[in-house]
Amino acid sequence: MSRIIAGAAGGTPLTSVPGSLTRPTTDRVKEALFSRLDAFDVISGARVLDLYAGSGSLGVESGSRGAGTVDLVEFDAKASGVCQRNADLVNGVVGRxxxxxxxxxxxxxxxxxxxxxxxxxxxxxxxxxxxEPALSAVLAKLNAHLAPAAVVVVERSSRSPEPDWPQALERFAEKKYGETRLWFAEPSVPDAVQADEAVDGQAEGAGSN
Structure with missing residues (x-):
């Protein structure tokens, strides 16, 4: 049975989606993922979006760990009902x-x-x-709604190819856990901005001599 690993609701069992409607993230992968996200310092107070949420496991884990808001998006009726039960659980513990x-x-x-x-x-x-084309299209739509320092995590089969990132997203890390591979991406910095920052850095260095 899946559970919330840490935070305000740590150790609480989660309701799972019945049957094989979804492919849940294992607790082992989830623990490794959130350990890395903690190292990135991106959870506390964050606005979190969990797409293809399934049971909502990743989103409610974020809520337990101090995210500011969490949006779970799931189309299947049974799975969205499970999401709601898990969301109610965390909201009840957090108190809002x-x-x-x-x-x-x-x-x-x-x-x-x-x-x-x-x-x-x-x-x-x-x-x-x-x-892959459908995933790429979703990533392109998502790009317009990312904060400047956002982190995007894509979970796929370890046999799947790397996602076809839109031009405004750049992969900065990936990790394989058995049959699962996680891809981490962030908004890319345009070349013109990088050039301006390099020039500013050179000017500051010249002024300190």
């Missing part, structure tokens, strides 16, 4: 509505999101049948 469940297709949710909606941490754990 941290986690919100949206029953929606991922593409529709991102298309409806307002221009000022942005997230600091995004999880994508799409079902295996979702092909």
């Amino acid at each position: 509505k941290v986690v919100t469940v949206h029953r929606s297709k991922v593409e529709s949710f991102l298309e409806r999101a307002t221009l000022d909606a942005s997230w600091d941490l995004v999880f994508l754990d799409p079902p295996y049948p979702l092909d």
